[in-house]
Amino acid sequence: MVKYPNGLEANFPVKKEQATKRLSFSDRGMTLEEQINESNEYYLEKQIAVVHKKPTPVQIVKVDYPKRSKAVIREAYFRQASTTDYNGVYRGYYLDFEAKETRNKRSFPLKNFHEHQIVHLENCLKQQGICFTLIKFTTFDRYFVYPASQLITYYRNPKLKSIPLTEIENSGIEISCGYRPTLPYLDAVDSLIKDRKK
Amino acid sequence: MVKYPNGLEANFPVKKEQATKRLSFSDRGMTLEEQINESNEYYLEKQIAVVHKKPTPVQIVKVDYPKRSKAVIREAYFRQASTTDYNGVYRGYYLDFEAKETRNKRSFPLKNFHEHQIVHLENCLKQQGICFTLIKFTTFDRYFVYPASQLITYYRNPKLKSIPLTEIENSGIEISCGYRPTLPYLDAVDSLIKDRKK
Numbered sequence: 001m002v003k004y005p006n007g008l009e010a011n012f013p014v015k016k017e018q019a020t021k022r023l024s025f026s027d028r029g030m031t032l033e034e035q036i037n038e039s040n041e042y043y044l045e046k047q048i049a050v051v052h053k054k055p056t057p058v059q060i061v062k063v064d065y066p067k068r069s070k071a072v073i074r075e076a077y078f079r080q081a082s083t084t085d086y087n088g089v090y091r092g093y094y095l096d097f098e099a100k101e102t103r104n105k106r107s108f109p110l111k112n113f114h115e116h117q118i119v120h121l122e123n124c125l126k127q128q129g130i131c132f133t134l135i136k137f138t139t140f141d142r143y144f145v146y147p148a149s150q151l152i153t154y155y156r157n158p159k160l161k162s163i164p165l166t167e168i169e170n171s172g173i174e175i176s177c178g179y180r181p182t183l184p185y186l187d188a189v190d191s192l193i194k195d196r197k198k
Numbered sequence: 199m200v201k202y203p204n205g206l207e208a209n210f211p212v213k214k215e216q217a218t219k220r221l222s223f224s225d226r227g228m229t230l231e232e233q234i235n236e237s238n239e240y241y242l243e244k245q246i247a248v249v250h251k252k253p254t255p256v257q258i259v260k261v262d263y264p265k266r267s268k269a270v271i272r273e274a275y276f277r278q279a280s281t282t283d284y285n286g287v288y289r290g291y292y293l294d295f296e297a298k299e300t301r302n303k304r305s306f307p308l309k310n311f312h313e314h315q316i317v318h319l320e321n322c323l324k325q326q327g328i329c330f331t332l333i334k335f336t337t338f339d340r341y342f343v344y345p346a347s348q349l350i351t352y353y354r355n356p357k358l359k360s361i362p363l364t365e366i367e368n369s370g371i372e373i374s375c376g377y378r379p380t381l382p383y384l385d386a387v388d389s390l391i392k393d394r395k396k
Contacts, residue, residue: 044321047321047324049325050318050321050322050325050327052280052281054252054253055252055253055254055255055256055277055279056253056256056258057253058253058254058256058258058271058274060254060256070275070276071275071276072273072274072275073256073271073273073274073275073276074272074273075270075271075272076256076270076271076274077268077269077270077271078268078269078271079253081253082250083250087285087286088285088292089292089294089322089325089326089327090325091325091326092291092292092325092326092327093290093292094286094287094290094291094292096287120248123242123245123248124248124287126245127247127248127286127287127288127289127290128287128289128290129248129287129290
């Protein structure tokens with residue numbers, strides 16, 4: 001695409017899907033993780049919330065300390081995380097969530113979750129944390145905040161392999177992609193907090 | 199030291215310091231990090247709180263995927279953390295803290311803290327988190343929960359290089375080493391929560 005100095009783009013024909021995507025801001029080619037990180041940066045900057053992604057846990061075995069340059073890790077292994085990926089604080093509330101995406105169109109497969117993530121969410125719920133999962137249906141570019149309590153009920157039912165989209169539409173809260181923040185998921189969190197107070 | 203099959207140790211003369219340490223449970227040769235991790239495991243197991251140490255942030259550059267064995271990280275670098283080391287949830291409260299030790303006898307040097315840790319604590323306080331630092335004076339084997347608000351006041355005063363022990367004794371809450379948990383720091387957190395409600 002040609003960009004002119006005044007910032008306008010050359011008016012080439014655009015496929016319908018692209019055009020729609022641009023209008024709704026959409027994911028702009030970002031991964032779900034990038035979208036969440038960008039939103040968290042916005043929330044932090046505006047002093048709305050403090051939420052960070054936890055670093056990938058790594059077991060470090062060998063480190064070189066070359067002269068006049070920084071330490072290099074030469075042997076390390078990925079470790080299993082014992083928590084979810086994101087946590088933080090918002091208006092006095094502890095937030096804890098995991099982000100997942102699926103290409104499925106009608107349901108969200110439960111095999112996307114690991115036992116330790118579910119156990120961690122159960123533990124945080126017992127401590128009155130606001131716990132949820134942020135689910136993206138990539139095919140439709142749809143995003144949902146889905147309460148951890150519901151997720152756990154489905155996960156703990158050995159007969160179920162997935163959560164139907166209709167159930168996620170009913171019990172979850174859909175998020176519309178925005179510009180800033182990219183994914184205004186705290187609007188949905190406000191609803192979770194309200195529901196809890198009832 | 200010789201260990202006999204019945205679990206008793208040979209009765210060699212023990213230095214006075216060692217004997218005293220054993221009586222007070224003390225650190226049993228553990229690092230401060232190990233003491234906190236062990237306490238957090240206890241709190242988790244007893245469903246008292248969910249607090250985890252964040253993994254060391256690492257920038258991964260090169261990963262090998264050998265056949266029939268797990269992925270090996272062959273080149274990676276330590277990154278600067280943007281938060282403190284510990285956070286979690288306790289009775290609905292968001293907890294956030296950093297643990298530090300000093301060999302000093304009369305004061306705690308402020309150079310032990312990095313700007314980003316202070317900024318992070320400031321941000322979390324604004325979101326009504328319970329924020330503090332867990333300070334160990336290694337020489338005396340004394341442990342304190344010291345409120346982040348006080349720490350920030352000292353850190354932000356360019357004339358001050360350290361926090362006097364007397365101030366930490368006054369504004370902080372001393373923790374006695376225990377058996378389980380090793381460092382019952384949540385007792386001190388209860389006081390912080392009470393103070394905030396006043």
